[in-house]
Amino acid sequence: MNTDNQPEVILSVNNLVKDFPLGQSLKANLMRAVNDVSFELRKGEALAIVGESGSGKSTGARILTRIYDETAGEITFKGQPVSDFIKQHGSLEYARQVQMIFQDPFGSLNPVHTIYHHIARPLLIHKRAKKDSIHRLVYELLELVGLSPAKETAEKYPHELSGGQRQRVAIARAIAVDPEVILADEPISMLDVSVRLGILNLMTDLKDNYGISFMYITHDIATARYFAEKTAVMYVGHMVEWGDSDNVTQNPQHPYSQLLLSAVPEVGNAGKRELLAKKGEIPLWKPDSVGCPFAPRCLKATQACAQSLPEPTQIGENHYARCHHL
Ligand SMILES: Nc1ncnc2c1ncn2[C@@H]1O[C@H](COP(=O)(O)OP(=O)(O)OP(=O)(O)O)[C@@H](O)[C@H]1O
Ligand SMILES: [Mg+2]
Known part of the structure; x- marks a missing residue:
């Protein structure tokens, strides 16, 4: 805790900010996948x-893992610019502390290796265990x-294993190295509905009892409300609304957040979605684009x-x- x-x-x-080249041209034509995003x-x-798809969620996570460099902006990790942290402690140490789990647990596991191998490997790479204690640690992690x-x-x-069990293996592998942060990119969206809650509850346990911080990427505002203390709503690379999850989900103020929430099935809101937005285009954002994406x-849009x-x-x-209308 701080003061x-x-x-x-x-x-x-x-x-x-993150720009990507559009097509083959390297310089002339850029699209802006993330624009002026700030959070803690x-x-x-x-x-x-x-x-929704293409709003820049995964791009943000990939920048945080340093798979991509940012075009502009600052990232601070534990009070230090992230590049200074990596210079001082090395990129392996940063990778240990900032883990990622993905949508497709099958794709992120190697089919020719046992589950034991998947959990033991990071323990060895990051020197988290001596050879004689690895078995015990792997079993403890699987139980956990x-x-x-x-x-x-x-x-x-x-x-x-089933999809839910595979995602549990991916989580065990991530927590094996005692990370500070887990970036979870749609970790339940490919799983059977019946096992989704179990994974969310496991992540809640890791957050509440082990102090791990999560960035939870999702299309689904209902699970955001269930799992996360804070919620940020993104649209075309922009954070359009953010704050405590209760505020954002119970009292959404941006017309796009209102639209997203209207899609959450609740008695009485069938058909409401059509009344909240036009069928207009989702714009391709460019570095020189202006206005609200x-x-x-938007039904409220003015000049x-x-x-x-x-x-x-x-x-x-x-x-x-x-939003100009707040
Ligand atoms: N390596 C890349 N090169 C060029 N464009 C990219 C690259 N990665 C992402 N983009 C573009 O950036 C935009 C944001 O993509 P991103 O994958 O971050 O979206 P997302 O919110 O994660 O979507 P989804 O919900 O479908 O996973 C998209 O228009 C995408 O085509
Ligand atoms: Mg994505």
Whole structure:
């Protein structure tokens, strides 16, 4: 805890921008996948990043793992610019502390190796265990993620497990190296509905009892509300609304967040979605694009919305949005 009684900030992102070349041309034609995104991730807290396909969620996560460099902006890890942290401690140490889990647990596991191999390997690479204690540690980790009997599970190959069990293996592998942060990119979206809650509850346990911070990427605002203390809604590379999950999901103020929430099945809102937005185009954002990205679909859009990107407006305690009509 720090002086203002909030958990310490582990990762902070300020004014992050990422451009990609469009097609083959390297310089002339760029698209802006992430624009002016800022957030903080605190110890033991989850931040849900919610948005539809192409909104820049995975790009943000890949920048945080340093797979991609940012075009502009600052990333701070444990109070230090991330490049300084890596210079001082090495990229292997950064990779240990910032783990990622993916949508497709099958794709992220090697079919020719046993589960034991998958968990033992990072322990060895990151020198987290001596050779004689590795077996015990692997079994402990498998038990911790709910895969018991651990010894039997360890001897299996990925194809012998269910999707939910494979995702538990991916989580065990991530926590094996005692990370500070897990970037979870749609970790439950490919799983059977019946096992999704179990994975979310496992992640909740890791967050609440082991102090791991999560960035939880999802299309599904209902699970964001269930799992994460904070929620940020993204649209076409922009964070359009963010704050405490309760505020964002119970009192959404941005027309796009309202649209997303209207898609959550609840008695009485059938058909409401059509009333909240036009069928307009989802724009291709470029470095010189102006205005609010949601303007072409927004029922409230006025001239101002086509002319300038709204600055963040504070709506309440821990609740912000970018909209000219707030
Ligand atoms: N390596 C790349 N090169 C060029 N364009 C890219 C690259 N990676 C992502 N993009 C583009 O950036 C935009 C954002 O993509 P991103 O994968 O971050 O979206 P997302 O929110 O994760 O979507 P989804 O929900 O489908 O996973 C998309 O328009 C995508 O085509
Ligand atoms: Mg993605």
